[in-house]
Amino acid sequence: MIETGQSADRLDPGAAVRQGRRLDALTIIPGFAFAAGDVLVNEDLVSAGSAFRVASWVGVLGLVVLVISLVVRSGWSDGYRIGHAVLEHVDPGPGLRNRADAYARRYALAGWLRWLLPFAAVYPLLQGRWDTPALAVTGAVLMTASVAVAFARVRRVGAAADRWLADPPGPPREPEPQRSGDRELAIVLIALTGVLAVAFVLAVVTS
Numbered sequence: 001m002i003e004t005g006q007s008a009d010r011l012d013p014g015a016a017v018r019q020g021r022r023l024d025a026l027t028i029i030p031g032f033a034f035a036a037g038d039v040l041v042n043e044d045l046v047s048a049g050s051a052f053r054v055a056s057w058v059g060v061l062g063l064v065v066l067v068i069s070l071v072v073r074s075g076w077s078d079g080y081r082i083g084h085a086v087l088e089h090v091d092p093g094p095g096l097r098n099r100a101d102a103y104a105r106r107y108a109l110a111g112w113l114r115w116l117l118p119f120a121a122v123y124p125l126l127q128g129r130w131d132t133p134a135l136a137v138t139g140a141v142l143m144t145a146s147v148a149v150a151f152a153r154v155r156r157v158g159a160a161a162d163r164w165l166a167d168p169p170g171p172p173r174e175p176e177p178q179r180s181g182d183r184e185l186a187i188v189l190i191a192l193t194g195v196l197a198v199a200f201v202l203a204v205v206t207s
Contacts, residue, residue, distance in 0.1 A: 019087065020080030024069050026153045032062025034120070034146035040139030043129040051135050087160045091170035101168060107161035114154040117147050 036055040039045055046054050082100045085092035086107070092100050121143045128136045 016080045016084035017077060019084050021070055023083065023153070023157075025066060026149060028066045028069060029062060030146035030149045030153075032058055032065070033142050034150075036062075037139040037142030037146065038124045040135045041128045041143065042124040042139075044127050048129060048132050048135060051129075055139075083157075085169070086164045087157065089160065089163055089167075089169060093170075097168070097170050100164070104161040104164040104168075107157045108165055112158070114151045114158070117151050117154070121147055 036058040039055040039058060040051050045051075078096060078099075081092050082096055082103050084090075085096070085100050086104050091097070121140075124143065125140060128140070130136045
């Protein structure tokens with residue numbers, strides 16, 4: 001028990017919150033930056049005359065969502081501790097180990113989705129208003145940078161999740177049956193993959 005307590009003490013709650021906030025930013029900002037880039041690039045969404053205005057509002061909305069997320073999640077320190085424990089491969093302590101295991105299973109399962117991220121930009125770029133380079137190039141840069149950041153984030157968390165599952169810190173866990181939530185997540189991910197694949201094929205065929 002002493003060894004477990006010492007292991008749990010290595011998880012710095014302050015560092016967990018700081019790291020969690022950075023990960024929140026690396027999740028929310030690229031998402032809204034991608035949406036803003038899509039508005040600038042894709043001529044099917046808005047007119048060229050209003051593209052910059054709409055994209056600016058999307059960016060402002062992203063900052064508002066980020067601030068709200070940081071305020072709300074800062075009061076939910078357990079979530080930050082779990083994410084930090086998996087990323088740094090340290091024991092989160094009693095009461096959080098099973099939740100950390102579940103967190104790692106989810107991200108290990110979803111980690112391969114990073115390979116689908118570049119395809120999210122294909123259709124908007126095919127529909128790009130390339131006759132207006134100021135809009136198209138700016139939007140393409142935003143979308144490309146967003147995909148790169150998201151890819152790196154998912155890759156890092158997925159690798160940490162794999163490492164956690166291969167050697168969970170803390171005392172040995174009792175074997176648990178496969179949870180229905182994991183099966184449901186697998187079904188959702190498979191369905192999402194199918195939708196993205198169909199959307200990509202349609203975009204290529206109809207472009």
